[in-house]
Amino acid sequence: MLTHLTLINFALADHLAIDIDQGFNVLTGETGAGKSLLLDALSASLGDRTDTNYVRYGADKADITAVFSYEQHSPEASWLQQHELDDDSGEIHLRRVIFATGRSKAWINGRPSSLSELKELGRLLVQLYSQHSQQQLLEPPYPKHWLDRYSNFAQPAQQVKEAYSNWQQTIRQHQAALDAQASRKQRIATLELQLEELxxxxxxxxxxxxxxxxxxxxxxxxxxxxxxxxxxxxxxxxxxxxxxxxxxxxxxxxxxxxxxxxxxxxxxxxxxxxxxxxxxxxxxxxxxxxxxxxxxxxxxxxxxxxxxxxxxxxxxxxxxxxxxxxxxxxxxxxxxLEDPETLAEQVELAHQDFLAKAQHLDEIRRAAATPLAKQLTEQVKQLALPEAHFEFKFEPLEQASADGLSFIQLLFTANKGIPAQPLARVASGGELSRIALVMQVMNAEKTEAEVLVFDEIDVGISGGTAEIVGRLLADLAQHVQILCITHQAQVAAQSDQHLLVKKQQTDPASSTIISLEEPQRILELARMTGGVEISETTLQHAKQLRQLKFQPV
Incomplete structure (x- = not known):
């Protein structure tokens, strides 16, 4: 769990230290206030690419420290032990310094580390979902990857890849034996003479x-x-x-x-x-x-x-x-390579091994696809798509590949009586954003990471739909820690901690992040729903939104 972030001369932050609570945390603020400040700093501390724009104007370097707590038998604990970075504190301290010259340095628990190590550990700690993630839905491999990830098929899918690689390797060896038949005997005689001589x-x-x-x-x-x-x-x-x-x-x-x-x-x-x-x-x-x-x-x-x-x-x-x-x-x-026939037998054995593993993977994928599509349908229906329907379509490949025997498509329709078609062909932008949101939340339920970051994934929704999204995230936060940048008051109202990002007109300008108490939260929710002028009506609406969090569904 992320417990603390310290930002020194990072972008608009002069010196900013903030404690992060467990559960559902939201960041809000006016446009241009620097809401992405915290997430950019977190990404930098996890090894993402940086540039000199992150160094505050007039400073020679930016310094970010992120502190995580972890359980003794977690994947990150094992990683720390393998790299001899564990201690008795139960905390992970990640530090990244970005110099104005473009260089950067990184530390894990006080020891200098490479960016690859930082990224490797970061993948165990944090999973990031952005507003642009909906574009992944349009990529052909995504439905298969999503199905495998949600259904925990990583191991059988990897076995199929390895079996396919082995099959292809035996094919190449067999072909090499055939190609070498003419010159093989001469080369063998030469080698035997040289070996005897020496x-x-x-x-x-x-x-x-x-x-x-x-x-x-x-x-x-x-x-x-x-x-x-x-x-x-x-x-x-x-x-x-x-x-x-x-x-x-x-x-x-x-x-x-x-x-x-x-x-x-x-x-x-x-x-x-x-x-x-x-x-x-x-x-x-x-x-x-x-x-x-x-x-x-x-x-x-x-x-x-x-x-x-x-x-x-x-x-x-x-x-x-x-x-x-x-x-x-x-x-x-x-x-x-002397006997191509022996190698031909090995090719056939490797092919049969691949087919057996690929057929097993295809069967379990097909068995998991129907209930998963049904679950996705029920979740998406709540987001103002009452007639939504999903199904997976399996098309046999003309030639088997390392991914299996079938090309998998996710079909969708938003209208009753209209047959489902490929998602990329029929879904509008608003529908895609809602579908992506649900798929990300469903995926997040299966992730090993204890911190999930959602960067404005609720763009394109509002009203009752936003309220349902807030509830989805709040329910998910019962199991993992969530950080979410949002413009929706209905989403922010469901949070456990509300962080407000404010820009200060210092020289140069700076941003700060404040953890809001309940009265301040009401004012911020009223601003989000009613704009600059806060009336008694918007205040009452903000209070009602907060009350919804504590009412049973």
């Missing part, structure tokens, strides 16, 4: 051979330098280890007189220990070294083989092993 070489470690050869090549210089180092450290008449021992004895008597001298004494002691270890290791290294001319020749021969094959196959000596593995993989693939 079989012994790749058993050797090029880097180790190269290092050993380099060490033997410089054996004399290495031994000279190591002997000099050993002599200087431990074997010369005045060697470093002896000098250190003398130095330590002389400082030891003064270590108790100064903390700094004590630290110096300990540091030199540690250095002596390190040098003694190094001296022992150096002596051991010298004792184990010997020059072997035969080994030198053997290593040289092995390196020559590596370089010869590297030149032949146009690669680096150290990359021969990787080339060998690549040839092995290619050979295995060619052998797998």
């Amino acid at each position: 079989e012994e070489v790749i058993q050797l470690a090029y880097k180790e051979i190269e290092q050993e050869f380099d060490r033997l090549s410089h054996h004399e210089h290495i031994m000279q330098d190591c002997s000099y180092a050993l002599n200087t450290l431990d074997e010369a008449e005045q060697n470093i280890n002896q000098e250190l021992s003398v130095l330590i004895r002389r400082l030891e008597s003064h270590a108790g007189r100064s903390e700094q001298l004590a630290e110096i004494h300990n540091s030199i002691l540690n250095a002596q220990s390190e040098l003694e270890d190094a001296t022992a290791n150096l002596r051991q290294f010298i004792d184990r070294q010997s020059y072997d001319p035969e080994r030198m020749e053997e290593l040289n021969a092995q390196l020559e083989v590596f370089h010869r094959f590297a030149r032949k196959y146009r690669t680096q000596p150290e990359a021969l092993n990787q080339e060998y593995q690549g040839w092995q993989a290619e050979l295995a693939q060619l052998h797998a």
Whole structure:
């Protein structure tokens, strides 16, 4: 649930902090007051695209913070746990800073986050419906998507997509086998020869051979330098280890007189220990070294083989092993494609698997379509469309697709005795807005998001229809939190919290949001119904609208 929003230098907001209640919240205000301010800020905090217009004039950045509460076993709680962002507060703090230069930064619970993470979490928290959503109804895939979403068919629909993808992949593999028949045998022979040629070489470690050869090549210089180092450290008449021992004895008597001298004494002691270890290791290294001319020749021969094959196959000596593995993989693939008939059987099995899943999806869609169309009809009838009728039409596709076996249309008629036809063909703009509203409310009942935002979706309705819409949203708010921008007093009257957006003629201009108490709510409802001049009649009407909220339906 959204509990708090803070806006600093965001658009018309100078510094605005507002608490959001549970239930049904509406935002109202005069045209141009900035009613979209809160929703724009919320969208920005959830990772939506922003631009420099959101930064208040004269400021160098805009800062938005949104605070949500959540339950311990909710999807958002799981998401936070997976991303190691959970804490014991039971809150989610989303922060977005938009700079006047066009850049932006985001944080989740105080940790810098990417916009993709913000969007991913945002989809679990908030679902947005706008006044333009009715245009989705006219898109061909929408009826199928709406049916699947409302009926919880996401999993079988995804299984059909995966089965279709697998079927198409086996078709491509089978075709590749057929296309490769001519050149396959020649390529197999070439790969087998190359693998046989490199079989012994790749058993050797090029880097180790190269290092050993380099060490033997410089054996004399290495031994000279190591002997000099050993002599200087431990074997010369005045060697470093002896000098250190003398130095330590002389400082030891003064270590108790100064903390700094004590630290110096300990540091030199540690250095002596390190040098003694190094001296022992150096002596051991010298004792184990010997020059072997035969080994030198053997290593040289092995390196020559590596370089010869590297030149032949146009690669680096150290990359021969990787080339060998690549040839092995290619050979295995060619052998797998050796029998097109076997692949043809796999194509048929994949096709049958797809058909089984697609037919099951088609059956459950058809079974769910009739009661869903009936439910949609009953809901829409309440919105001044008493003769409304809906039905789903399933048309078999000429060629099956990842979406299933049928093209699904939503048919509609608003007139008794007139056959239902495709929605896009017969519905007027006003009818579309009401239908979209009902479908969105029905969808919202199924969403996992705990916050639903409706941006002026009641455009095009009024009177008793608006009152019914208000009741629909109020009923929905029994289960989820709702934020709704509205111009309809009948809708606003049904809310639990009424937020008024007001523009202040400061320099520069600014907007503020006020949570209204009951007397103020009555005045705002009267303004919405009666305009600038508020009369006793409009006040009484506003009071009646509020009383309707508390009357049983």
